[in-house]
Amino acid sequence: xxxxxxxxxxxxxxxxxxxxxxxxxxxxxxxxxxxxxxxxxxxxxxxxxxxxxxxxxxxxxxxxxxxxxxxxxxxxxxxxxxxxxxxxxxxxxxxxxxxxxxxxxxxxxxxxxxxxxxxxxxxxxxxxxxxxxxxxxxxxxxxxxxxxxxxxxxxxxxxxxxxxxxxxxxx
Amino acid sequence: xxxxxxxxxxxxxxxxxxxxxxxxxxxxxxxxxxxxxxxxxxxxxxxxxxxxxxxxxxxxxxxxxxxxxxxxxxxxxxxxxxxxxxxxxxxxxxxxxxxxxxxxxxxxxxxxxxxxxxxxxxxxxxxxxxxxxxxxxxxxxxxxxxxxxxxxxxxxxxxxxxxxxxxxxxx
Numbered sequence: 001x002x003x004x005x006x007x008x009x010x011x012x013x014x015x016x017x018x019x020x021x022x023x024x025x026x027x028x029x030x031x032x033x034x035x036x037x038x039x040x041x042x043x044x045x046x047x048x049x050x051x052x053x054x055x056x057x058x059x060x061x062x063x064x065x066x067x068x069x070x071x072x073x074x075x076x077x078x079x080x081x082x083x084x085x086x087x088x089x090x091x092x093x094x095x096x097x098x099x100x101x102x103x104x105x106x107x108x109x110x111x112x113x114x115x116x117x118x119x120x121x122x123x124x125x126x127x128x129x130x131x132x133x134x135x136x137x138x139x140x141x142x143x144x145x146x147x148x149x150x151x152x153x154x155x156x157x158x159x160x161x162x163x164x165x166x167x168x169x170x171x
Numbered sequence: 172x173x174x175x176x177x178x179x180x181x182x183x184x185x186x187x188x189x190x191x192x193x194x195x196x197x198x199x200x201x202x203x204x205x206x207x208x209x210x211x212x213x214x215x216x217x218x219x220x221x222x223x224x225x226x227x228x229x230x231x232x233x234x235x236x237x238x239x240x241x242x243x244x245x246x247x248x249x250x251x252x253x254x255x256x257x258x259x260x261x262x263x264x265x266x267x268x269x270x271x272x273x274x275x276x277x278x279x280x281x282x283x284x285x286x287x288x289x290x291x292x293x294x295x296x297x298x299x300x301x302x303x304x305x306x307x308x309x310x311x312x313x314x315x316x317x318x319x320x321x322x323x324x325x326x327x328x329x330x331x332x333x334x335x336x337x338x339x340x341x342x
Binding site (some may be wrong): 046048050051052053054055065066067074075078079080082083086090091095096097099100101102103104105106107111134150156160 | 217223236246249267270274
């Protein structure tokens with residue numbers, strides 16, 4: 001038997017220092033979140049799993065619908081936009097999640113073959129009353145297609161660690 | 172060579188007659204949309220594709236986060252709820268899509284192992300001004316976990332064909 005005590009589990013690798021804390025999301029800030037291609041395969045796969053309404057799964061049903069042809073689930077557009085948000089800033093920010101979304105509008109159908117383009121604008125910002133180390137940021141996200149038409153807009157609060165609070169804890 | 176003209180493409184199978192038209196969604200109606208099990212595999216797969224924030228992908232990062240342990244993306248909860256909506260009534264209704272969502276609230280984390288339970292309540296109903304054959308229904312959806320806690324609520328308008336308008340077109 002080895003008399004040495006068991007080695008402690010290795011500490012998790014330290015997360016990289018975020019580039020953006022709450023203080024950086026000042027009202028008026030606009031960020032370009034880049035583009036996403038909408039494929040037929042991904043449209044059908046998402047619909048089959050989460051939104052199997054005939055107009056999201058079958059060409060004939062889609063052509064007979066208000067959408068005119070096969071279109072992506074609105075929730076798929078949300079999910080694709082979330083990916084652009086993660087790649088565009090959240091995964092380089094001290095992001096702590098979100099309590100919700102307002103004014104989610106599916107303004108035009110999103111079709112396979114479309115290229116989405118997402119942008120965010122910071123609307124307001126404040127410290128969280130119940131957690132002073134956390135700041136809240138209200139943003140508006142706007143998603144356009146390759147024709148420049150708005151296909152989806154939404155607003156919502158995000159929670160971010162405060163840089164000053166982190167420094168205080170570290171010191 | 173076969174001199175007969177090519178047979179026309181078979182007509183699409185007629186969609187089954189919906190059980191529910193706009194008229195059936197009367198304010199105060201409550202529908203139970205059933206249950207969905209949240210698996211670790213599905214949680215990780217959705218996060219990897221659409222919401223790759225560390226607290227949705229890695230146990231250690233999740234334990235250090237406000238969520239306390241690995242939790243599902245809020246958009247995954249929306250998508251799972253949409254599936255319950257489709258299975259619970261939309262795919263047996265004359266559903267025509269939705270223009271958007273209000274007051275989407277992620278109230279508590281959704282964890283792998285949870286069982287979600289969704290319900291909808293009709294809040295109000297009116298004919299669409301620009302399309303008199305279409306009726307609008309505003310509903311509230313409420314999603315609870317196995318402890319009975321609300322994990323997500325949202326409200327939104329759905330578009331449905333009117334039974335009377337359909338009958339007029341058919342006659």
